[in-house]
Amino acid sequence: MTEEKKKKTIKTIKIDVDKCNGCRACEMICSSFHAAPKYSSNNPARSRIRVIRDPLADIYIPVYAGDYAVAECAGRDKYTIDGKEYDECAFCRASCPSRDEFKEPDSGLPLKCDMCEGEDEPLCVKWCIHDALVLEEREEEVEEQDEKEELEIGLESLADKHGLQKIIDALSRMSEKE
Amino acid sequence: MRYAETGFNLEVDLTRGNIERVATDPRDTELYLGGLGTNAKILWDRVGPEVEAFAPENLLIFGAGLLCGTPAIGCNRTIVTTISPQTKLMAFSMMGGFWAPELKYAGYDKVILRGKSPHLVYLWINNDQVEIRDASHLQGKGAIETAELIRQELNEPKAQVAAIGLAGENRVYYASIEQGRSSASRGGMGAVMGDKGVKAIVVRGTNDLNVARPEEYMELCNEVMEYIKWREDHPIPGVIPILSVLGSPQEMAIHDEKWHTENFSWGNSRVRRKNFWNEEIAKEWMDTMNSMRTRLISCYNCPMKCGATLTPPGQSTFMMKCFTKLTYTMAAFSNLDFGFKIAQRATEYGVDGYSAPQVMAFALELLENGILTDDDFPGMPQDNEERFYYLLDKIVRREGIGDVLANGTHWAAKEIGNGAEEYAHNNIKKHEQLPLKLGMLNPIYFLMYCTGEKINVTQIEGQFPQAPFPKREHREKFVKDWFQVPDDRFKQYFLDWEPRGENSMPYYPTVEMTCDIVDWMERMHYIDDALGMCAGLSSFHLKAPYHIHNYPKFISSGAGIDMDEAKLTKATKRYRTLVRAINIRRGMRRKDEKPPKDHWKKRIPELEKELLDSYYNLKGWNSDGIPTKESLHDLGLDYVSEEFFQRGILTDGEDASSSEASAE
Numbered sequence: 001m002t003e004e005k006k007k008k009t010i011k012t013i014k015i016d017v018d019k020c021n022g023c024r025a026c027e028m029i030c031s032s033f034h035a036a037p038k039y040s041s042n043n044p045a046r047s048r049i050r051v052i053r054d055p056l057a058d059i060y061i062p063v064y065a066g067d068y069a070v071a072e073c074a075g076r077d078k079y080t081i082d083g084k085e086y087d088e089c090a091f092c093r094a095s096c097p098s099r100d101e102f103k104e105p106d107s108g109l110p111l112k113c114d115m116c117e118g119e120d121e122p123l124c125v126k127w128c129i130h131d132a133l134v135l136e137e138r139e140e141e142v143e144e145q146d147e148k149e150e151l152e153i154g155l156e157s158l159a160d161k162h163g164l165q166k167i168i169d170a171l172s173r174m175s176e177k178e
Numbered sequence: 179m180r181y182a183e184t185g186f187n188l189e190v191d192l193t194r195g196n197i198e199r200v201a202t203d204p205r206d207t208e209l210y211l212g213g214l215g216t217n218a219k220i221l222w223d224r225v226g227p228e229v230e231a232f233a234p235e236n237l238l239i240f241g242a243g244l245l246c247g248t249p250a251i252g253c254n255r256t257i258v259t260t261i262s263p264q265t266k267l268m269a270f271s272m273m274g275g276f277w278a279p280e281l282k283y284a285g286y287d288k289v290i291l292r293g294k295s296p297h298l299v300y301l302w303i304n305n306d307q308v309e310i311r312d313a314s315h316l317q318g319k320g321a322i323e324t325a326e327l328i329r330q331e332l333n334e335p336k337a338q339v340a341a342i343g344l345a346g347e348n349r350v351y352y353a354s355i356e357q358g359r360s361s362a363s364r365g366g367m368g369a370v371m372g373d374k375g376v377k378a379i380v381v382r383g384t385n386d387l388n389v390a391r392p393e394e395y396m397e398l399c400n401e402v403m404e405y406i407k408w409r410e411d412h413p414i415p416g417v418i419p420i421l422s423v424l425g426s427p428q429e430m431a432i433h434d435e436k437w438h439t440e441n442f443s444w445g446n447s448r449v450r451r452k453n454f455w456n457e458e459i460a461k462e463w464m465d466t467m468n469s470m471r472t473r474l475i476s477c478y479n480c481p482m483k484c485g486a487t488l489t490p491p492g493q494s495t496f497m498m499k500c501f502t503k504l505t506y507t508m509a510a511f512s513n514l515d516f517g518f519k520i521a522q523r524a525t526e527y528g529v530d531g532y533s534a535p536q537v538m539a540f541a542l543e544l545l546e547n548g549i550l551t552d553d554d555f556p557g558m559p560q561d562n563e564e565r566f567y568y569l570l571d572k573i574v575r576r577e578g579i580g581d582v583l584a585n586g587t588h589w590a591a592k593e594i595g596n597g598a599e600e601y602a603h604n605n606i607k608k609h610e611q612l613p614l615k616l617g618m619l620n621p622i623y624f625l626m627y628c629t630g631e632k633i634n635v636t637q638i639e640g641q642f643p644q645a646p647f648p649k650r651e652h653r654e655k656f657v658k659d660w661f662q663v664p665d666d667r668f669k670q671y672f673l674d675w676e677p678r679g680e681n682s683m684p685y686y687p688t689v690e691m692t693c694d695i696v697d698w699m700e701r702m703h704y705i706d707d708a709l710g711m712c713a714g715l716s717s718f719h720l721k722a723p724y725h726i727h728n729y730p731k732f733i734s735s736g737a738g739i740d741m742d743e744a745k746l747t748k749a750t751k752r753y754r755t756l757v758r759a760i761n762i763r764r765g766m767r768r769k770d771e772k773p774p775k776d777h778w779k780k781r782i783p784e785l786e787k788e789l790l791d792s793y794y795n796l797k798g799w800n801s802d803g804i805p806t807k808e809s810l811h812d813l814g815l816d817y818v819s820e821e822f823f824q825r826g827i828l829t830d831g832e833d834a835s836s837s838e839a840s841a842e
Contacts, residue, residue: 021483023476024276025251032249032396039392042248043283045384054335055358056326056495058472058487087335105384129407129481 005141011115012136013064013125019132020060024051026124026133033116033123045105048113049124052090059084062124062133065102066093068110071163073098180204181390182245182737183212188286188308190301192374193234193293197308202287208739208749209814211708212244212287214270215753217259220290221268222756222818227763231263231366232349232373238291240281240340240379243710245736247282247387249399251406251723252715254278254478256340257707258362260370261764264351264586265608265633268760269365273340274426274477274712275357277381280338284383295375298347300328303381304337313377318344320526321356322496324378334382341378342368343528345574349373350584352533352610356525359475359485359497363530364634365609390738398732402723406481406715414720416647416656424722426714429503430474430486433464438501444508446539447604447613463514470518482714490519494526501612502531508613509535510566520566527574532634533586533610538569540587540601541579549598554579586610604774607766609633611774619684619778624786625696625793627773629803631757632703640718641699642668646675646682662725664698664743671695684782693793704750705729752813755798755805759818762827768794768803804828 027044034048035041044050048065076098079086095102095110102111116122125133159167189198202216210216217239229235239259246253256278262269281289284303291301300313316324325339338357345353346368353368354361362368389395406424413422418437420427436455443450470490474483475497485499498521506524507517524534542565544550552558556578558568572580582590587602587610604611606627612635622642623635630638641662647653650673657669671691676682687695702717702725709729716724724732730741771790791801798809807828810819822828 021474021476021481023478023480025479025481028249028479032392035386035392037392039249039389039396041386041388043384043386045283046386055475055487055497056322058495060473127403129403130483 006144007139008142010138010140012138013115013122014134014136015062016132016134017061019130020051020062021130021132022051022053022055022060024053025127026062027051029123029127033119043105046111048102048111050101052087057084059086061086061090063091064093064113065095065111067095067112069094069096070160071165072096074165179388181388182248183207183287184282184285184387186286187288187290188303189290189292190308190310191293192291192295192299192310192376195295195310197310199286199306199308207244207737210753210756211705211733211749213241213246213255213257213710214259214704214707214757215749216708217241217257217270217288218268218753218756218760220288221259221261222760225261225760227765229261231261231266231370234293234374236261236292236370238367238370238374238376240277240289240291242278242281242287243706244708245732246278246710248389248736249396249479250709250711250732250736251399251402252477252480252482252712253710254480255707255710255712256281256357256362257710258355258367260365260367262351262365262609263349263369264366264589267607267633267764267766268631268757269367270632270707270757271355271362271364271367272707273355273357273360273362274480275338275360276478277338277340277357277360278710279478280381280383282383282387283385284381285385289379291371291374291376294373298375298377300341300378300380301376302332303379303383304334305383305385316377317347319377320344321346321354321528322358322494322526325356325358328378328380332380334380337380337382339378339380341528342371342376343526343574345369345527345529345584346372347377348574348576348584350529350574350576351586351589352530352537354528354530356528359487359499360477361525361528364532364632368528389736391735394735395732398728398735401728402715405723409721409723414656416652417643417720421644421720424715424719425482426484426500426712426718428484429500430467430471430498431483433460433467435460435463435504438504439508441614442504442508443613443615444511446509446536446543446601447611447615448543449511450615459513466514466518477712480712480715482712484714488518488522490515490522493519493522496522496525498525505531505535505613506566509539510563512563516563516566520563520570523567524570527570529570529574532612534570534573535566536604536610536613537573537583537587537590538566540590541569541583543601544594544598547601549594549596549601550579603776606773607633607770611635615776616778618780619782619785621684621689621692621785621789622687622695624773625692625789626699627777628771628790629696629793629797630700631761636718638696638700638703640713641702641720641722642695643672643720646672646677648677660721661727662721664726664747668695668698684785689785689788689792692789693796696793697796700754701747701750702726704754705746708750708753709733748813751798752815755809755813755815756818758797758799758803759805759810759815759822762804763821763825766803768801771803800828 026049027047030047031043032039052061076088078088121135125135187200210219241257255272257272259270298313299310302309321341321343324341340357349369351366354363355368439454470488472487475485489495506520573584576584588608591598591602626638653673706717716722730746733741807819
């Protein structure tokens with residue numbers, strides 16, 4: 001296999017929590033944009049961004065929905081920053097079995113931020129006129145990824161079905177027997 | 179399908195513990211819009227004039243505005259409506275924050291409380307699941323503390339909580355309902371909630387709220403957003419800072435308080451302190467603000483940062499907005515440090531930041547003047563500021579003299595007697611007002627003070643400049659991009675308005691113009707109060723993003739109700755008249771419609787009479803302020819006039835003769 005350099009646009013939303021005024025317009029417009037037909041309904045519970053919000057503790061952190069995780073992490077994390085305590089797994093972007101975040105409230109299907117495909121900029125950025133959310137784009141050269149081997153694809157699908165830990169356990173049992 | 183609204187109200191009978199989800203009639207939305215409008219309709223239909231504030235038959239209605247929960251920027255207000263224990267009239271107090279949109283997402287437009295719970299409870303609305311839960315463990319807890327405790331015990335950090343403190347539990351006549359950074363404070367809403375045995379209403383909603391014509395609606399929202407940004411870069415020149423920019427008065431952001439501290443009165447609305455503001459005070463107050471304020475914050479879906487999180491040293495955090503910043507400070511002749519510290523306690527107790535400080539200053543004035551004696555204040559400290567803490571505690575606990583003061587200055591003065599009535603001098607319709615004492619009668623404000631049924635002047639003013647601009651060229655510049663006016667004649671009124679000479683106050687604007695201006699300003703507030711829009715982006719402001727020309731489009735494309743300016747004006751007049759009808763049925767008449775006697779030093783009785791006569795006539799009310807049969811018929815309110823005739827409020831001869839008299 002040959003290694004080839006390829007240009008890729010990296011879209012970064014710069015989040016300045018000090019500028020957040022806690023209005024949740026980002027949640028509102030996200031849910032509205034992703035409604036079908038577009039803008040036909042509003043429901044922040046369907047939003048792909050959520051503001052972790054605890055006004056009395058002065059906590060306002062917008063977090064975006066990332067990938068769907070079939071299994072929860074083996075352990076959890078809990079941050080304290082500058083004396084402010086954040087909820088368990090607060091900053092995690094995953095939609096995972098351990099919590100209700102980033103799932104459709106009715107079907108439970110996972111949500112993921114798509115940067116509002118087709119728009120000039122994500123609408124959460126547009127609606128945040130205090131610039132707590134700002135879009136930055138840059139080009140990066142990345143190495144073309146190797147094609148996955150057949151075995152790996154097979155293992156991944158098994159892991160998806162049973163959870164990675166079970167596969168590891170099974171493999172270690174198998175290796176002990178040999 | 180219903181758009182913008184859910185089409186359902188939640189009816190809660192607290193006596194029986196019964197909860198019902200009731201479908202509403204879409205025709206009512208068309209006639210009365212929502213929020214205040216439909217609240218008024220329910221109050222007219224179901225709460226007769228014989229029902230007292232603390233009767234189980236009184237309703238406490240939490241109505242989300244028609245457009246709350248949609249992307250309309252700044253549309254997040256809950257209109258709370260009931261019969262006030264203080265004024266004995268219909269009271270509607272509003273709160274921003276996050277509660278109304280959450281209620282919509284839970285699937286309801288209103289929560290209607292009736293009856294009384296035998297013990298203290300809270301209501302937990304979690305989408306379709308609604309339950310009445312025991313709140314005995316929350317008895318005596320602060321309003322903000324209560325919200326936190328409930329979120330923890332339900333494990334629902336995203337639930338929105340509207341709660342009362344000790345003042346509400348003890349039915350203090352000016353108790354508020356607190357909700358995070360916002361509150362429904364005026365008119366004793368919290369007292370009625372406490373009387374019903376409800377400590378809090380907790381809401382969590384995860385359902386969709388639809389709009390009728392999405393693309394069109396979003397375009398309107400985008401226009402509003404662009405205009406807000408434009409206005410931020412183009413403050414209006416020639417007016418005081420809080421009027422030049424949008425938002426609820428930016429009290430948490432600005433430091434310069436020269437205007438308020440020198441133009442408003444201190445103590446029991448008595449003393450003007452000209453030349454009070456100086457560099458030293460400015461620096462001290464700025465240091466106070468900077469040491470306690472952690473962040474400027476907003477309500478749901480609004481970029482204006484009108485509130486702030488404050489943490490006085492050694493006290494717990496609370497949130498504040500607007501003029502409560504100065505009411506305690508000025509009532510006690512103290513400083514901002516004291517004002518913030520006592521406001522923290524007052525917010526947890528849940529009292530109105532306008533009435534409470536004035537009642538306390540009133541009590542101390544009675545003591546100074548020997549109407550009350552030291553015996554009435556056992557154990558009261560000598561220190562001025564400590565006295566205010568003492569009084570606040572007595573009031574919210576209704577202990578000793580506090581039990582009397584808890585009813586507000588009007589009722590307290592009556593009970594105390596011995597000349598105390600002269601000291602309850604700053605009320606309209608028994609309700610404490612902003613501490614303003616001025617020189618020459620201002621006809622525009624005169625009408626607003628007299629006839630405003632919110633009984634709070636800031637909730638009617640705004641669209642038209644408060645004072646003329648010095649030069650014609652300034653005025654010409656101002657009217658150039660003043661597209662918000664309903665008609666170009668308003669531009670002419672302003673162009674010709676001079677600070678001095680023939681075309682100046684009090685005879686210009688003329689009576690006719692004055693009536694026209696007040697009618698327009700009031701109408702815009704009533705539209706906001708039905709839609710749930712914050713006055714800070716609309717009716718309170720010159721050149722606001724929302725106005726009579728874009729509102730019909732918002733209603734059409736949002737709620738799917740065909741609307742144009744004429745139809746909207748008529749709908750607004752309909753429920754505005756209904757609010758008046760409720761109060762007329764409760765005995766309010768022309769004799770009650772007057773500003774505090776000492777509000778202006780120079781009064782002009784003939785002009786005042788002419789103003790009221792003409793305004794009543796314009797509104798379709800007879801010379802006693804009662805809506806006439808004809809005007810009620812025009813508005814489709816025949817059911818009101820039928821009842822007026824049954825009750826003898828209108829009689830055939832009287833109605834005709836008085837409208838003739840006022841038409842002269």
